[in-house]
Amino acid sequence: IRTHSVAAPILSEELGPTNVSGTVIQVEPIGTASRITLDRLALPTLEPNETPERVRIRIPGSHGAPKVGQRLLVRAIVRPPGRPVAPGAFDFQRYSFFKQLGGVGFSVGQWRLIDTKVASEVEWADQINGLRARVGERLAKQLPNESGAIARALVTGERNAVPESLQEAYRRAGLAHMLAISGLHMSLIAGLAFIALRFGVALIVPVAERYNTKKFAALAALGAALFYLVLSGANIPAQRAFIMIGVVFFAVLLARTALSLRTLAWAAMVVLLLKPDALVGASFQLSFAAVIALITVYERVQLRSRLWDRYGNFQPFRALLLYGFAVLVTDLIATSATAPFTAFHFHQVPSYSLLANLLAVPIMG
Numbered sequence: 001i002r003t004h005s006v007a008a009p010i011l012s013e014e015l016g017p018t019n020v021s022g023t024v025i026q027v028e029p030i031g032t033a034s035r036i037t038l039d040r041l042a043l044p045t046l047e048p049n050e051t052p053e054r055v056r057i058r059i060p061g062s063h064g065a066p067k068v069g070q071r072l073l074v075r076a077i078v079r080p081p082g083r084p085v086a087p088g089a090f091d092f093q094r095y096s097f098f099k100q101l102g103g104v105g106f107s108v109g110q111w112r113l114i115d116t117k118v119a120s121e122v123e124w125a126d127q128i129n130g131l132r133a134r135v136g137e138r139l140a141k142q143l144p145n146e147s148g149a150i151a152r153a154l155v156t157g158e159r160n161a162v163p164e165s166l167q168e169a170y171r172r173a174g175l176a177h178m179l180a181i182s183g184l185h186m187s188l189i190a191g192l193a194f195i196a197l198r199f200g201v202a203l204i205v206p207v208a209e210r211y212n213t214k215k216f217a218a219l220a221a222l223g224a225a226l227f228y229l230v231l232s233g234a235n236i237p238a239q240r241a242f243i244m245i246g247v248v249f250f251a252v253l254l255a256r257t258a259l260s261l262r263t264l265a266w267a268a269m270v271v272l273l274l275k276p277d278a279l280v281g282a283s284f285q286l287s288f289a290a291v292i293a294l295i296t297v298y299e300r301v302q303l304r305s306r307l308w309d310r311y312g313n314f315q316p317f318r319a320l321l322l323y324g325f326a327v328l329v330t331d332l333i334a335t336s337a338t339a340p341f342t343a344f345h346f347h348q349v350p351s352y353s354l355l356a357n358l359l360a361v362p363i364m365g
Contacts, residue, residue: 002098002276008053010096011103016077018045020055021114023071025126027133029140029152029161032061037101040071043078052102059107068130071114078105090345098277128230132156135231150179157181157233171346174335174353175360182237182287183244188365189228190245194221218252236271236278237287243267244291261295264288282345286338293337294330324358331357 022038029035039054057076059065066072081096081104096104136156140148149161159167159179170176177184197217202208222245229242247263268288271278278284331354343349350356 006098006100008100009050009102011052011078011080014077014079015043015045015103016105017075017108018043018078019073020057020076020078021071021073022055024066024068025054026129027065027068028158029065029136030058031161031163034059034061034065035160036066038072053100055103055105056101057105057107059111063110066111066113068126068133072111073114074107074111075109076105076107078103088344094277098275132158132231132233136161153179154181154185156231157235157238171348172350173356173360174350175356178360178364180237180283181232181235183241183291184361184364185232186225186228186238186241186245190221190225190249193224194218194249197221215253218249222246222249236275236281236283239271240264240267240284240287240291243270260299261292264291264295282341285341285345289337289341290334293333297329297333323362327361328354328358331361 020038020041020043022041024036025039026037027034028037035056035058037054037056041051041053041055043051055078057074057078059074081093081101083093084091096102136152136158139151139155140161142148143151146163146166149163149166152161153159157180162179167176167179170179194217197220198213201213201216207213225242225245229238232238244263244267247266251257271284335350335353339349
């Protein structure tokens with residue numbers, strides 16, 4: 001069903017230079033340039049039944065970037081999506097098929113607007129892309145150079161603005177997961193919202209005495225996590241994390257505890273029902289492999305109970321030591337579980353990620 005629902009025409013040969021007109025549904029920064037995705041296309045050399053659903057075109061930064069929802073005309077060279085560069089390597093054709101990308105290319109001239117107004121019938125998904133673009137542009141404007149690019153990646157999920165040299169440094173250090181929105185980011189956002197609301201509402205004595213503020217905070221934190229999921233682009237690891245967080249907060253509403261492999265199984269089932277093609281992707285495999293291993297270990301190791309002495313007094317020094325120990329063990333478990341998938345998909349395994357994560361994760365948190 002998924003395959004048939006996304007099936008669309010794909011270019012069989014290179015076109016151009018030719019005029020391509022379409023509606024902008026996504027704008028991604030690529031260094032100083034931009035990469036735009038167009039749909040509702042019109043190509044003069046193709047019949048309507050041969051015209052792709054979408055194409056992705058790179059435009060130079062010197063000409064500025066259009067806004068999501070605007071309809072433009074650009075002269076470009078457009079090619080079919082490329083084949084894998086080696087047997088078993090990343091299959092861009094397969095990726096493009098499920099993204100309904102029928103062609104990719106680059107402009108050979110300045111683009112111009114056909115309609116200066118943003119289309120009012122833009123779909124909600126495209127409106128979200130427009131919001132992401134505006135938030136990203138504001139972050140890049142307020143924060144200089146690499147700082148803005150990293151902030152943009154952490155908030156909107158757009159990593160293309162991060163210089164390739166810096167991305168490579170993250171990968172070699174074993175810290176690439178910090179730039180990809182996943183359970184780490186989702187739990188930080190949801191946890192921050194939950195704790196802040198719990199303490200904040202507790203300060204309002206009449207409310208705290210009359211209502212269960214924990215349940216109120218859980219609902220609000222779930223809303224914050226949902227907003228972050230949408231704003232960050234809702235990639236597969238973020239979807240998995242949100243579903244698991246949703247189950248945990250739902251358990252709070254029912255006065256139950258939920259942290260088990262069953263929670264992960266529910267997340268996998270929901271993701272695969274919506275996007276079964278995600279199963280063979282690196283994001284799905286790395287994310288679920290890491291969490292399977294982590295839950296399996298931590299279900300048997302209860303660190304939280306050791307934060308208090310036998311008289312019920314909280315031990316801050318012991319908590320600090322346990323935090324460092326937990327970061328180290330967590331990274332060891334996750335690295336070991338994902339190493340085969342990392343080697344297969346990226347042909348390299350980070351050699352000193354244990355030390356790097358021990359230093360970087362607390363700072364990021």
